Amino acid sequence: MQYRKTCAVAVTLLAATQWTPAAQAATVNVSTAAQLKTALANATPGTTISLAAGTYRGSFVTQKPGTSAQPITLTGPTTAVLINDGPSGDPPDCPTPAPGYDSGYGLWLSNAPYWNLTGFTVAESKKGIVADNSHHTVIDRVTVHHVDEEGVHFRKSSADSVIRNSRITDTGLVQTGYGEGVYIGSAESNWECHGNSGGIDKSDRVQVLNNTIGPNVTAEHIDIKEGTQNGVIRGNTFNGQGIAGQHSADSWVDVKGSGYLLENNTGTFRKPGTLANGYETHQITGNLSGCGNTWKNNRSDVGNSGEYAIKITTLSQCTSKPNVVYASNTVTGAKKGLTNAKVTP
Numbered sequence: 001m002q003y004r005k006t007c008a009v010a011v012t013l014l015a016a017t018q019w020t021p022a023a024q025a026a027t028v029n030v031s032t033a034a035q036l037k038t039a040l041a042n043a044t045p046g047t048t049i050s051l052a053a054g055t056y057r058g059s060f061v062t063q064k065p066g067t068s069a070q071p072i073t074l075t076g077p078t079t080a081v082l083i084n085d086g087p088s089g090d091p092p093d094c095p096t097p098a099p100g101y102d103s104g105y106g107l108w109l110s111n112a113p114y115w116n117l118t119g120f121t122v123a124e125s126k127k128g129i130v131a132d133n134s135h136h137t138v139i140d141r142v143t144v145h146h147v148d149e150e151g152v153h154f155r156k157s158s159a160d161s162v163i164r165n166s167r168i169t170d171t172g173l174v175q176t177g178y179g180e181g182v183y184i185g186s187a188e189s190n191w192e193c194h195g196n197s198g199g200i201d202k203s204d205r206v207q208v209l210n211n212t213i214g215p216n217v218t219a220e221h222i223d224i225k226e227g228t229q230n231g232v233i234r235g236n237t238f239n240g241q242g243i244a245g246q247h248s249a250d251s252w253v254d255v256k257g258s259g260y261l262l263e264n265n266t267g268t269f270r271k272p273g274t275l276a277n278g279y280e281t282h283q284i285t286g287n288l289s290g291c292g293n294t295w296k297n298n299r300s301d302v303g304n305s306g307e308y309a310i311k312i313t314t315l316s317q318c319t320s321k322p323n324v325v326y327a328s329n330t331v332t333g334a335k336k337g338l339t340n341a342k343v344t345p
Helices: 002-019 033-042 188-194
Strands: 027-030 048-051 054-057 072-075 080-083 105-110 115-118 121-123 127-132 138-140 143-145 152-155 162-164 167-169 182-184 207-209 222-224 232-234 237-239 253-255 261-263 266-268 277-281 294-296 299-301 308-312 324-326 330-332 337-339
Touching: 027 033, 033 048, 033 054, 080 105, 105 121, 308 330, 330 337
Parallel strands: 027 048, 048 072, 054 080, 072 115, 080 121, 105 127, 115 138, 121 143, 127 152, 138 162, 143 167, 152 182, 162 207, 182 222, 207 232, 222 253, 232 261, 237 266, 253 277, 261 294, 266 299, 277 308, 294 324, 299 330, 308 337
Antiparallel strands: none
């Protein structure tokens, strides 16, 4: 009798398991700026915010974290366009969301890790997309264009993030030397605001994959800041036409971080603009900044303007962890050739 009771309980539990529907993550459909602000403010792990086609004007910011198992998704077609006409209000000493303050950013993730951003467009804003202390941000098939400063910025230790299959053009409309396409980390002079407790901005292991950057990106197409490390720059297309050459912004990629892999990228340059070299390294902080980076199978056409495809300015500083340039890299239109560094077969 006891055996029959046990079996009956097991069958009952199995039946309950079989007939219980799986919990469904919420999808929030939005078609107005007010609805989008509300959705961003109320998102919970697993939420998908779906944008209808149209123009959304306002200050769009979220401080809601997703999780590894349940990221939050903001998605929409290319014709869903986020525009911020700001900034306005008194900014805090260090940028952080505050009542009455509009950063002017097209989309701002602040302390909001595990977000997926897909498909939509950001335009006509001070900055495009900014991730602050928002690790594991994934940006996929997003368009950013006509912004005053940089297009996409991974900042305040927004590590393990990805931007892929996206397009960035027409940056630096107000400050040409600060019109980076993708900006990884922060300058040492800004670590007090953007570093870990005043230390290094550890926006490490960021991947920039299969994007089209330029034309009219007025600063570096990718600016890799000191203190960051171990990222991947792969499969991107850089169109350097319109790069301004101001504030040392005179290359497709400036590598001040360490341990980066740069491979299978294609870069071109045609005037107007200024291109000193296709890729450059610099050391800002010591601690092997600008060291231990690797270039493989990159194709460069510097348009009879730049000296090298790859200029390693940190040869003497990186003897213990040298930068490596493989012979699989190619160049045309360079005044001095592929690189000033030793080429590895």
